[in-house]
Amino acid sequence: MGRKPALANRILAGVFVTAVFVFLFAPVLIVVVFSFQGPPRLGPPLEDIGLHWYRRMFNNTVYMDAFRNTIVLAAISMVIALVLGTMTALGLRRAGRRLGALGNILFFMPLATPSLFVGLALLAYFDTVGVPLSHGTVAVAHFLWVFPYFLIVARSGLDRLDPQYEEVGADLGLAPLGQFRRIVLPLTFPILIGGAVLAFSLSTDEFVRTLFTIGPDSTIPIVLWGQFRRGSDPTVNALATILLVISITAAIAALGLVGARFNRNARTSGRGRKGVAG
Amino acid sequence: MTQQGSGGRLVVTGVRKRFSQVVALDGVSLDFREGEFVTLLGPSGCGKTTLLRIVAGFDWPDHGTVVLDGQDITRLPPYHRPVNTVFQKPVLLPHLDVFENIAFGLRSRRMPEDSIRKTVTGMLEVVRLAGYERRRSDELSGGQAQRVNLARALVNQPRVLLLDEPLSALDLQVRMEMQAELKRIHRETGVTFLYVTHDQQEAMAMSDRIAVMNEGMIRQSGTPMDVYHAPNCYFVASFVGNANVLPVIVDSDHETGDCVRVADTDVKVRVEDIPEDVRNGWISMRPETLRLTPPDEAGIVGRVTDRSFLGAHVMWRVDVGPHEIRVQGEVGEDGVARSGDLVGIRPDPRWVRFLRD
Ligand SMILES: Nc1ncnc2c1ncn2[C@@H]1O[C@H](COP(=O)(O)OP(=O)(O)OP(=O)(O)O)[C@@H](O)[C@H]1O
Ligand SMILES: [Mg+2]
Numbered sequence: 046m047g048r049k050p051a052l053a054n055r056i057l058a059g060v061f062v063t064a065v066f067v068f069l070f071a072p073v074l075i076v077v078v079f080s081f082q083g084p085p086r087l088g089p090p091l092e093d094i095g096l097h098w099y100r101r102m103f104n105n106t107v108y109m110d111a112f113r114n115t116i117v118l119a120a121i122s123m124v125i126a127l128v129l130g131t132m133t134a135l136g137l138r139r140a141g142r143r144l145g146a147l148g149n150i151l152f153f154m155p156l157a158t159p160s161l162f163v164g165l166a167l168l169a170y171f172d173t174v175g176v177p178l179s180h181g182t183v184a185v186a187h188f189l190w191v192f193p194y195f196l197i198v199a200r201s202g203l204d205r206l207d208p209q210y211e212e213v214g215a216d217l218g219l220a221p222l223g224q225f226r227r228i229v230l231p232l233t234f235p236i237l238i239g240g241a242v243l244a245f246s247l248s249t250d251e252f253v254r255t256l257f258t259i260g261p262d263s264t265i266p267i268v269l270w271g272q273f274r275r276g277s278d279p280t281v282n283a284l285a286t287i288l289l290v291i292s293i294t295a296a297i298a299a300l301g302l303v304g305a306r307f308n309r310n311a312r313t314s315g316r317g318r319k320g321v322a323g
Numbered sequence: 324m325t326q327q328g329s330g331g332r333l334v335v336t337g338v339r340k341r342f343s344q345v346v347a348l349d350g351v352s353l354d355f356r357e358g359e360f361v362t363l364l365g366p367s368g369c370g371k372t373t374l375l376r377i378v379a380g381f382d383w384p385d386h387g388t389v390v391l392d393g394q395d396i397t398r399l400p401p402y403h404r405p406v407n408t409v410f411q412k413p414v415l416l417p418h419l420d421v422f423e424n425i426a427f428g429l430r431s432r433r434m435p436e437d438s439i440r441k442t443v444t445g446m447l448e449v450v451r452l453a454g455y456e457r458r459r460s461d462e463l464s465g466g467q468a469q470r471v472n473l474a475r476a477l478v479n480q481p482r483v484l485l486l487d488e489p490l491s492a493l494d495l496q497v498r499m500e501m502q503a504e505l506k507r508i509h510r511e512t513g514v515t516f517l518y519v520t521h522d523q524q525e526a527m528a529m530s531d532r533i534a535v536m537n538e539g540m541i542r543q544s545g546t547p548m549d550v551y552h553a554p555n556c557y558f559v560a561s562f563v564g565n566a567n568v569l570p571v572i573v574d575s576d577h578e579t580g581d582c583v584r585v586a587d588t589d590v591k592v593r594v595e596d597i598p599e600d601v602r603n604g605w606i607s608m609r610p611e612t613l614r615l616t617p618p619d620e621a622g623i624v625g626r627v628t629d630r631s632f633l634g635a636h637v638m639w640r641v642d643v644g645p646h647e648i649r650v651q652g653e654v655g656e657d658g659v660a661r662s663g664d665l666v667g668i669r670p671d672p673r674w675v676r677f678l679r680d
Contacts, residue, residue: 215401217428231418
């Protein structure tokens with residue numbers, strides 16, 4: 046290939062990468078750091094380091110209710126998206142090219158629709174059919190929000206799975222359900238888990254649709270928003286830090302799973318599946 | 324592992340299959356004896372894989388039936404057929420090791436654990452992979468992977484084993500080794516083999532019977548010897564081996580035996596068994612059944628355009644009128660004629676075949 050890049054180039058590249066990282070992570074760092082300070086400010090100077098605001102957060106029932114709502118909502122919409130999305134992806138894989146394209150358009154359209162519009166539409170819809178706003182209605186809104194994302198991830202995994210693996214299963218005596226359990230699932234579950242984690246985290250910080258459909262309850266984003274309107278204290282920093290830790294842990298776990306599997310598949314396909322179409 | 328006579332009697336009748344534009348199979352019938360080794364031989368795209376997939380149950384034919392040991396299995400799903408497949412690329416399941424790949428079919432039939440252990444271990448002996456139980460699929464060579472593939476199919480004691488170009492991805496050395504191995508396993512298990520290849524050498528070396536296919540039809544089905552020396556049509560003669568196939572016109576007078584004239588020349592060749600009422604057709608002559616002679620000692624005369632040394636043989640190309648005839652000789656005969664020489668060619672009438680189409 047080419048020669049080693051000149052020193053100047055390398056320095057330039059280094060500066061650029063550093064700048065990007067600072068830009069990306071500085072705000073995050075600020076939130077985390079100042080969640081540990083004593084005085085009721087969001088920013089510097091950093092004084093009186095301690096867990097003061099964490100204690101306050103855990104003693105605040107409004108925060109804790111919102112926290113529980115957020116997690117339950119995310120879990121419910123994740124599980125439903127996982128089940129229905131996997132089934133949809135399997136179906137679309139079998140469908141012909143034209144039907145598959147139609148499926149793409151229909152299922153991915155929600156991604157291009159403004160949240161405000163969707164929130165309003167759902168509100169109007171629930172009102173029209175006479176369903177009072179509740180945990181149920183907001184769960185529907187969240188499911189509709191995370192489903193297309195999960196579907197994209199699930200399809201990317203399932204479409205790449207060579208259908209010949211299922212034929213091997215059929216050849217060795219497995220009916221379709223068994224093929225799914227013993228072949229498709231073991232070969233794609235890391236991707237499905239990855240999609241589920243994505244769905245979970247998308248749900249935890251959804252705001253606009255939640256605001257329209259949740260009724261009297263709250264989730265963390267809603268509480269934070271309300272808090273800021275009244276003037277804020279570092280409890281929100283503490284809350285945000287907890288959320289950050291949860292989602293980073295989930296993401297790393299998911300990446301670990303997916304990455305391990307991808308590496309193995311890549312090595313296998315390098316040899317055994319030469320010239321495989323699709 | 325020896326289970327003599329466990330092979331199934333497979334009867335394929337009038338099978339047709341079309342994929343939107345393409346007619347992949349155009350009325351295929353084939354009858355297998357128990358334990359027979361039958362090879363489908365034909366050029367790319369002639370429908371070999373399609374026929375195999377129909378027997379396996381992955382595809383259904385538009386017309387025709389597949390009957391195994393008297394039972395119509397045409398519409399039976401693959402997981403209910405006593406038939407197993409060795410796929411072209413060794414599709415080992417990447418999440419399982421060698422042992423579990425081979426045990427897969429037994430597990431889906433819920434065989435007890437200790438029988439599974441015994442059966443799989445025995446099968447590993449058969450394919451000579453004892454000690455490889457815990458290897459993963461990416462830790463095997465191509466030949467080893469294909470052995471696992473074979474073991475995974477055979478361990479289910481199928482009545483018919485389908486093999487779709489199982490050796491085509493292997494290099495020559497390993498391929499020869501695996502050919503011998505497959506023949507041994509066929510002999511020892513007695514399973515009916517339906518084997519697909521487009522390598523004629525392989526087909527000749529391994530099969531009890533070869534079915535030569537072209538454009539979705541079986542053109543000839545017979546022993547390797549039959550197919551090679553007694554081709555029944557232009558396609559088989561030219562596809563199998565390297566025969567000289569020349570267009571001929573049948574002489575009106577048959578007094579001196581059946582005689583044909585090669586089109587656009589004065590060359591006459593004696594052929595046996597020309598059907599009545601046939602005016603023209605083809606003759607097929609294998610290069611190794613022809614002899615070079617001095618030009619005045621044979622009926623066919625031409626000029627040598629090329630002489631090539633093929634290791635064990637020498638091959639001459641001789642122009643006879645507008646046609647080219649290849650003649651094969653033994654090493655040592657290579658001095659007989661050189662490029663530019665005028666030579667005679669003497670066919671052995673026993674090996675000249677007349678083909679009507
Ligand atoms: N699923 C399919 N959809 C459309 N056409 C198909 C399909 N499968 C096979 N065909 C067509 O049917 C014909 C026969 O294909 P087949 O795979 O049986 O050939 P083959 O003899 O196995 O060839 P090769 O030696 O290259 O493997 C080909 O023209 C092929 O393009
Ligand atoms: Mg094929």
